[in-house]
Amino acid sequence: MTPPTIAPALAGGALIGVSASLLLMLTGRVAGVSGVVGGLLTTSADGRPEAERRGETAWRLAFVLGLLAGGVALFQYRPESFGSLEGSPVSPLLVALAGVLVGVGTTLGNGCTSGHGVCGLSRLSRRSVAATAVFMAVGMLVTFVVRHVAGAR
Numbered sequence: 001m002t003p004p005t006i007a008p009a010l011a012g013g014a015l016i017g018v019s020a021s022l023l024l025m026l027t028g029r030v031a032g033v034s035g036v037v038g039g040l041l042t043t044s045a046d047g048r049p050e051a052e053r054r055g056e057t058a059w060r061l062a063f064v065l066g067l068l069a070g071g072v073a074l075f076q077y078r079p080e081s082f083g084s085l086e087g088s089p090v091s092p093l094l095v096a097l098a099g100v101l102v103g104v105g106t107t108l109g110n111g112c113t114s115g116h117g118v119c120g121l122s123r124l125s126r127r128s129v130a131a132t133a134v135f136m137a138v139g140m141l142v143t144f145v146v147r148h149v150a151g152a153r
Helices: 003-027 033-041 050-054 057-077 092-108 113-122 126-149
Strands: none
Touching: 003 057, 003 113, 033 050, 033 057, 033 092, 033 113, 050 057, 113 126
16 A cells, blocks of 8 residues: 555544444444444334334434445545446446345344444454454455456456
8 A cells, every 4th residue: 555545544444443432432332334224224013113212313313324424525525436337347236236135144144344343343242253254254255256257357
């Protein structure tokens, strides 16, 4: 990595760490995106959203809107960060399928990469170490298969 790319990566990592730590310290909740969004979408036995029943709708919505706003801001100021959709070897259908598979994986793994990889590892959770190892291994395997077996770039 060259110096111009190291500084933003370090700053981004530090901001993620500080944000996750503040959420844990102030609310006692882990900053796992799948859990935060799942709390907004899951309903309790009485049919109300789980977050509403627990009085957690406001911070969960703020979390999700902050993620979306960050993506929109990055796209406005650094659109090249998103790559080019024209000429992409990946179809929108394949991207949608990948999203569904990620959702299934986060359900099976009781969390996502942000919950296990960022928050769980920092708390030395054995379950998160195992989950993160599986995430990384499967990611490497899929990348190898897609690039070297299927021939996509």
